[in-house]
Amino acid sequence: MPVETGTENQAPQREAPQRESQAPQPAGIVERLVRDDSDRKRFLKMAGSAGAASFGAFVLAACGSSKSSTTATSASAPASTATTSSSSASTGDIGILNYALTLEYLETEFYSKVIAAKLFSGAVGALLEDFGAQEASHVAALKAAVIQLGGTPASKPEGKFPITTAAATAELAYTVENLGASAYLGQAALIQSPQVLASALAIHTVEARHAATLGTLVKKSVTPDGAFAKPADMSTVLAAVKPFLA
Amino acid sequence: MSNQELTNPELTGIEVHGHTRASFILRGALAAGAVYGTTAVAPFVSQALAVSGGGDAEILNFALTLEYLEANFYEVKSKQVGLSGMAKTYAKEFGEEEEQHVLALTAAIKQLGGTPVAKPTFVFPATNQQSFLALASVLENTGVGAYNGAAPSLQSKAVLASAGSIVQIEARHAAAINLLISKSPTPNGGFDKPLTKTQVLAAAGPLIKK
Numbered sequence: 136m137p138v139e140t141g142t143e144n145q146a147p148q149r150e151a152p153q154r155e156s157q158a159p160q161p162a163g164i165v166e167r168l169v170r171d172d173s174d175r176k177r178f179l180k181m182a183g184s185a186g187a188a189s190f191g192a193f194v195l196a197a198c199g200s201s202k203s204s205t206t207a208t209s210a211s212a213p214a215s216t217a218t219t220s221s222s223s224a225s226t227g228d229i230g231i232l233n234y235a236l237t238l239e240y241l242e243t244e245f246y247s248k249v250i251a252a253k254l255f256s257g258a259v260g261a262l263l264e265d266f267g268a269q270e271a272s273h274v275a276a277l278k279a280a281v282i283q284l285g286g287t288p289a290s291k292p293e294g295k296f297p298i299t300t301a302a303a304t305a306e307l308a309y310t311v312e313n314l315g316a317s318a319y320l321g322q323a324a325l326i327q328s329p330q331v332l333a334s335a336l337a338i339h340t341v342e343a344r345h346a347a348t349l350g351t352l353v354k355k356s357v358t359p360d361g362a363f364a365k366p367a368d369m370s371t372v373l374a375a376v377k378p379f380l381a
Numbered sequence: 382m383s384n385q386e387l388t389n390p391e392l393t394g395i396e397v398h399g400h401t402r403a404s405f406i407l408r409g410a411l412a413a414g415a416v417y418g419t420t421a422v423a424p425f426v427s428q429a430l431a432v433s434g435g436g437d438a439e440i441l442n443f444a445l446t447l448e449y450l451e452a453n454f455y456e457v458k459s460k461q462v463g464l465s466g467m468a469k470t471y472a473k474e475f476g477e478e479e480e481q482h483v484l485a486l487t488a489a490i491k492q493l494g495g496t497p498v499a500k501p502t503f504v505f506p507a508t509n510q511q512s513f514l515a516l517a518s519v520l521e522n523t524g525v526g527a528y529n530g531a532a533p534s535l536q537s538k539a540v541l542a543s544a545g546s547i548v549q550i551e552a553r554h555a556a557a558i559n560l561l562i563s564k565s566p567t568p569n570g571g572f573d574k575p576l577t578k579t580q581v582l583a584a585a586g587p588l589i590k591k
Contacts, residue, residue: 257559269571320546323542324539324545336529336533336575337529337551340549340572340573341567343550344566344573347404348556358554362485363481363543365546366542
């Protein structure tokens with residue numbers, strides 16, 4: 136990940152991806168949009184291409200890393216020409232939808248593993264099964280939305296999640312859901328289509344509900360950001376999920 | 382979702398995403414169905430539309446009314462009813478957060494050149510903790526639907542980002558309250574339903590005295 140030289144952050148960026156990354160202090164809206172826009176363009180170059188076989192390469196491209204391994208780059212065939220039939224508005228939205236789809240794939244897999252581990256039962260177990268089903272419905276909806284816009288859905292990444300004790304797993308779920316909520320919030324202002332925006336908003340608040348629920352489970356705040364949820368930009372979120380990619 | 386007949390002539394010329402408001406509504410372009418028109422529910426509604434000047438300020442004024450409602454509910458009604466345990470904890474914490482929403486929306490409306498609505502008077506039919514929490518659930522879940530319904534109509538992306546930042550909090554509140562009363566934290570399943578202004582007023586209108 137490139138070290139950010141933007142002026143809005145006071146603390147130096149950590150180079151290693153953070154496992155439990157907090158959303159950054161909100162930059163000025165203009166700086167954030169500019170930064171997000173260049174991340175988004177890198178992301179959608181991979182997202183729109185049928186050759187994005189390796190999600191690892193995909194993440195590296197999105198983060199703008201110049202140190203991608205030869206294996207990763209040779210496995211992928213990034214098309215420098217994005218689909219030309221879509222309008223630029225659709226192309227941008229396709230990139231955002233594919234980014235969301237990737238996160239939803241990871242969340243779905245996470246919940247599958249949690250449920251398979253049988254760490255939770257009763258009401259809590261039922262809630263987590265519900266949440267897993269909801270994430271799966273997000274995957275389906277986002278895939279359909281990408282296709283409807285004429286794009287190619289991002290491929291399902293392979294995830295790896297440390298599932299140990301119930302307590303640790305619940306903490307991880309809390310982190311993941313808070314991250315998901317902040318990821319959607321971080322993209323809302325960048326979406327061009329009102330219909331795509333309406334869908335993203337409908338999912339965004341469900342992730343927030345998940346996060347709050349996990350908060351009650353782990354006895355942490357249901358509103359860790361206080362009165363105003365903090366958005367997280369694409370590079371921050373992708374760095375945070377990197378440890379969960381196999 | 383049904384389209385509301387446009388009855389306020391002041392709104393017809395206002396552009397929403399490049400279309401005039403009338404054509405925007407007629408095309409049903411907005412999937413969320415957040416259609417604005419005057420209703421006969423309360424004179425308050427016409428007043429809000431008249432003072433706010435239309436556009437984003439109008440939408441934020443609607444949100445501000447709901448935030449005033451929630452803040453008052455958590456801060457004042459809670460004490461009349463008498464709460465204990467997590468209900469009391471949430472009322473205090475959430476009340477403070479709704480109060481911050483009031484301040485932020487008031488500032489945003491002024492920044493847009495609009496006039497923030499005056500704080501209304503409310504009447505809440507809750508007599509004990511159980512009915513208080515039941516009503517809290519209605520208010521918070523309605524708030525989520527209200528913001529999600531209105532947000533796609535916002536013209537300014539900066540205002541949209543702020544609205545998103547607020548609605549996420551309402552969703553967190555809604556989930557927490559629902560869990561407290563053994564309701565599903567995700568009553569709409571995987572996708573929260575956007576509400577039209579009419580639907581929101583059906584839930585909140587009766588609580589607004591003037």
